[in-house]
Amino acid sequence: MSGPVLRWRVRRELLVVKVVAAVVFALLAVLNAGDPRGAILAGVVALVAAVLALRDILAPVRLSADGEGLVVVRGFVGSERIPWSAIERIRVDRRARFTSRTEFLEIDTGEAIFLLSRFDLGVPCQEAADELRSFRTGS
Known part of the structure:
Protein backbone atom coordinates (compact mmCIF):
# COMPACT_ATOMS: atom_id res chain seq x y z
CA MET A 1 0.00 0.00 0.00
CA ALA A 59 -10.36 -9.26 11.01
CA PRO A 60 -11.33 -5.95 12.63
CA VAL A 61 -10.62 -3.87 9.51
CA ARG A 62 -13.34 -4.73 7.00
CA LEU A 63 -12.41 -2.21 4.30
CA SER A 64 -9.33 -0.17 3.51
CA ALA A 65 -8.44 2.07 0.59
CA ASP A 66 -5.16 3.40 -0.75
CA GLY A 67 -3.88 4.82 -4.03
CA GLU A 68 -3.89 1.38 -5.68
CA GLY A 69 -7.40 0.27 -4.72
CA LEU A 70 -9.40 -1.39 -1.98
CA VAL A 71 -8.88 -4.33 0.34
CA VAL A 72 -12.17 -5.93 1.38
CA VAL A 73 -12.72 -8.73 3.89
CA ARG A 74 -13.98 -11.83 2.12
CA GLY A 75 -15.27 -14.91 3.85
CA PHE A 76 -14.60 -15.36 7.55
CA VAL A 77 -11.24 -13.59 7.82
CA GLY A 78 -9.83 -13.59 4.28
CA SER A 79 -9.34 -10.48 2.21
CA GLU A 80 -9.27 -9.47 -1.43
CA ARG A 81 -7.43 -6.60 -3.09
CA ILE A 82 -9.44 -4.80 -5.75
CA PRO A 83 -7.68 -2.27 -7.99
CA TRP A 84 -9.53 0.99 -8.61
CA SER A 85 -9.77 0.12 -12.32
CA ALA A 86 -11.84 -2.98 -11.49
CA ILE A 87 -14.44 -1.07 -9.48
CA GLU A 88 -17.46 -0.18 -11.58
CA ARG A 89 -19.62 1.39 -8.91
CA ILE A 90 -19.68 2.41 -5.26
CA ARG A 91 -23.13 3.13 -3.88
CA VAL A 92 -25.33 2.82 -0.84
CA ASP A 93 -28.14 0.27 -1.16
CA ARG A 94 -31.11 1.27 0.99
CA ARG A 95 -34.05 -1.03 1.67
CA ALA A 96 -37.14 -0.41 3.75
CA ARG A 97 -39.36 -3.25 4.89
CA PHE A 98 -42.23 -2.69 7.27
CA THR A 99 -40.68 -0.66 10.09
CA SER A 100 -37.03 -1.52 9.55
CA ARG A 101 -34.53 0.11 7.24
CA THR A 102 -31.24 -1.39 6.13
CA GLU A 103 -28.29 0.19 4.39
CA PHE A 104 -25.30 -1.48 2.79
CA LEU A 105 -22.22 -0.05 1.14
CA GLU A 106 -22.15 -1.81 -2.22
CA ILE A 107 -18.87 -2.16 -4.10
CA ASP A 108 -19.53 -3.55 -7.58
CA THR A 109 -16.66 -4.94 -9.65
CA GLY A 110 -18.85 -6.37 -12.40
CA GLU A 111 -17.81 -9.89 -11.39
CA ALA A 112 -18.55 -9.59 -7.67
CA ILE A 113 -20.51 -7.38 -5.34
CA PHE A 114 -19.22 -6.67 -1.85
CA LEU A 115 -21.78 -5.57 0.74
CA LEU A 116 -20.73 -3.95 4.00
CA SER A 117 -23.07 -2.71 6.72
CA ARG A 118 -22.57 0.15 9.14
CA PHE A 119 -21.70 -2.50 11.71
CA ASP A 120 -18.80 -3.63 9.50
CA LEU A 121 -17.66 -0.09 8.79
CA GLY A 122 -18.13 1.57 12.16
CA VAL A 123 -19.67 4.60 10.40
CA PRO A 124 -22.84 5.22 8.36
CA CYS A 125 -22.63 3.67 4.89
CA GLN A 126 -23.20 7.00 3.13
CA GLU A 127 -20.24 8.54 4.95
CA ALA A 128 -17.95 5.69 3.87
CA ALA A 129 -19.23 5.86 0.27
CA ASP A 130 -18.62 9.62 0.10
CA GLU A 131 -15.10 9.21 1.51
CA LEU A 132 -14.31 6.42 -0.97
CA ARG A 133 -15.56 8.41 -3.95
CA SER A 134 -13.61 11.52 -3.00
CA PHE A 135 -10.49 9.47 -2.21
CA ARG A 136 -10.75 7.69 -5.56
CA THR A 137 -11.06 10.92 -7.54
CA GLY A 138 -8.55 12.76 -5.40
CA SER A 139 -10.91 15.62 -4.57
Whole structure:
Protein backbone atom coordinates (compact mmCIF):
# COMPACT_ATOMS: atom_id res chain seq x y z
CA MET A 1 0.00 0.00 0.00
CA SER A 2 1.33 3.38 -0.92
CA GLY A 3 0.39 6.88 0.20
CA PRO A 4 -2.46 7.64 2.57
CA VAL A 5 -4.66 4.76 3.67
CA LEU A 6 -8.29 4.93 4.79
CA ARG A 7 -9.59 2.16 7.06
CA TRP A 8 -13.05 1.19 8.24
CA ARG A 9 -13.32 -1.24 11.12
CA VAL A 10 -15.80 -2.83 13.46
CA ARG A 11 -16.42 -0.64 16.50
CA ARG A 12 -14.89 -1.96 19.71
CA GLU A 13 -18.17 -1.47 21.55
CA LEU A 14 -19.84 -3.97 19.22
CA LEU A 15 -17.06 -6.49 19.89
CA VAL A 16 -17.55 -6.06 23.64
CA VAL A 17 -21.31 -6.66 23.27
CA LYS A 18 -20.64 -9.90 21.37
CA VAL A 19 -18.13 -11.13 23.97
CA VAL A 20 -20.48 -10.30 26.86
CA ALA A 21 -23.35 -12.05 25.05
CA ALA A 22 -21.19 -15.15 24.52
CA VAL A 23 -20.25 -15.25 28.21
CA VAL A 24 -23.81 -14.63 29.46
CA PHE A 25 -25.34 -17.30 27.23
CA ALA A 26 -22.57 -19.77 28.09
CA LEU A 27 -23.39 -19.23 31.77
CA LEU A 28 -27.08 -19.70 31.02
CA ALA A 29 -26.29 -22.97 29.25
CA VAL A 30 -24.39 -24.21 32.31
CA LEU A 31 -27.06 -23.02 34.74
CA ASN A 32 -29.80 -24.70 32.68
CA ALA A 33 -28.12 -28.10 32.66
CA GLY A 34 -31.35 -29.63 34.04
CA ASP A 35 -33.30 -28.36 31.01
CA PRO A 36 -31.66 -29.89 27.92
CA ARG A 37 -33.56 -27.75 25.40
CA GLY A 38 -32.78 -24.52 27.25
CA ALA A 39 -29.14 -25.49 27.70
CA ILE A 40 -28.75 -26.40 24.03
CA LEU A 41 -30.41 -23.18 22.88
CA ALA A 42 -28.28 -21.02 25.19
CA GLY A 43 -25.18 -22.97 24.14
CA VAL A 44 -25.89 -22.42 20.44
CA VAL A 45 -26.42 -18.68 20.99
CA ALA A 46 -23.18 -18.52 23.02
CA LEU A 47 -21.30 -20.32 20.25
CA VAL A 48 -22.65 -18.01 17.52
CA ALA A 49 -21.81 -14.89 19.55
CA ALA A 50 -18.31 -16.26 20.23
CA VAL A 51 -17.70 -16.99 16.54
CA LEU A 52 -18.85 -13.49 15.56
CA ALA A 53 -16.62 -11.97 18.25
CA LEU A 54 -13.69 -14.06 17.04
CA ARG A 55 -14.17 -12.74 13.51
CA ASP A 56 -14.12 -9.18 14.86
CA ILE A 57 -10.87 -9.94 16.68
CA LEU A 58 -9.15 -11.66 13.74
CA ALA A 59 -10.36 -9.26 11.01
CA PRO A 60 -11.33 -5.95 12.63
CA VAL A 61 -10.62 -3.87 9.51
CA ARG A 62 -13.34 -4.73 7.00
CA LEU A 63 -12.41 -2.21 4.30
CA SER A 64 -9.33 -0.17 3.51
CA ALA A 65 -8.44 2.07 0.59
CA ASP A 66 -5.16 3.40 -0.75
CA GLY A 67 -3.88 4.82 -4.03
CA GLU A 68 -3.89 1.38 -5.68
CA GLY A 69 -7.40 0.27 -4.72
CA LEU A 70 -9.40 -1.39 -1.98
CA VAL A 71 -8.88 -4.33 0.34
CA VAL A 72 -12.17 -5.93 1.38
CA VAL A 73 -12.72 -8.73 3.89
CA ARG A 74 -13.98 -11.83 2.12
CA GLY A 75 -15.27 -14.91 3.85
CA PHE A 76 -14.60 -15.36 7.55
CA VAL A 77 -11.24 -13.59 7.82
CA GLY A 78 -9.83 -13.59 4.28
CA SER A 79 -9.34 -10.48 2.21
CA GLU A 80 -9.27 -9.47 -1.43
CA ARG A 81 -7.43 -6.60 -3.09
CA ILE A 82 -9.44 -4.80 -5.75
CA PRO A 83 -7.68 -2.27 -7.99
CA TRP A 84 -9.53 0.99 -8.61
CA SER A 85 -9.77 0.12 -12.32
CA ALA A 86 -11.84 -2.98 -11.49
CA ILE A 87 -14.44 -1.07 -9.48
CA GLU A 88 -17.46 -0.18 -11.58
CA ARG A 89 -19.62 1.39 -8.91
CA ILE A 90 -19.68 2.41 -5.26
CA ARG A 91 -23.13 3.13 -3.88
CA VAL A 92 -25.33 2.82 -0.84
CA ASP A 93 -28.14 0.27 -1.16
CA ARG A 94 -31.11 1.27 0.99
CA ARG A 95 -34.05 -1.03 1.67
CA ALA A 96 -37.14 -0.41 3.75
CA ARG A 97 -39.36 -3.25 4.89
CA PHE A 98 -42.23 -2.69 7.27
CA THR A 99 -40.68 -0.66 10.09
CA SER A 100 -37.03 -1.52 9.55
CA ARG A 101 -34.53 0.11 7.24
CA THR A 102 -31.24 -1.39 6.13
CA GLU A 103 -28.29 0.19 4.39
CA PHE A 104 -25.30 -1.48 2.79
CA LEU A 105 -22.22 -0.05 1.14
CA GLU A 106 -22.15 -1.81 -2.22
CA ILE A 107 -18.87 -2.16 -4.10
CA ASP A 108 -19.53 -3.55 -7.58
CA THR A 109 -16.66 -4.94 -9.65
CA GLY A 110 -18.85 -6.37 -12.40
CA GLU A 111 -17.81 -9.89 -11.39
CA ALA A 112 -18.55 -9.59 -7.67
CA ILE A 113 -20.51 -7.38 -5.34
CA PHE A 114 -19.22 -6.67 -1.85
CA LEU A 115 -21.78 -5.57 0.74
CA LEU A 116 -20.73 -3.95 4.00
CA SER A 117 -23.07 -2.71 6.72
CA ARG A 118 -22.57 0.15 9.14
CA PHE A 119 -21.70 -2.50 11.71
CA ASP A 120 -18.80 -3.63 9.50
CA LEU A 121 -17.66 -0.09 8.79
CA GLY A 122 -18.13 1.57 12.16
CA VAL A 123 -19.67 4.60 10.40
CA PRO A 124 -22.84 5.22 8.36
CA CYS A 125 -22.63 3.67 4.89
CA GLN A 126 -23.20 7.00 3.13
CA GLU A 127 -20.24 8.54 4.95
CA ALA A 128 -17.95 5.69 3.87
CA ALA A 129 -19.23 5.86 0.27
CA ASP A 130 -18.62 9.62 0.10
CA GLU A 131 -15.10 9.21 1.51
CA LEU A 132 -14.31 6.42 -0.97
CA ARG A 133 -15.56 8.41 -3.95
CA SER A 134 -13.61 11.52 -3.00
CA PHE A 135 -10.49 9.47 -2.21
CA ARG A 136 -10.75 7.69 -5.56
CA THR A 137 -11.06 10.92 -7.54
CA GLY A 138 -8.55 12.76 -5.40
CA SER A 139 -10.91 15.62 -4.57
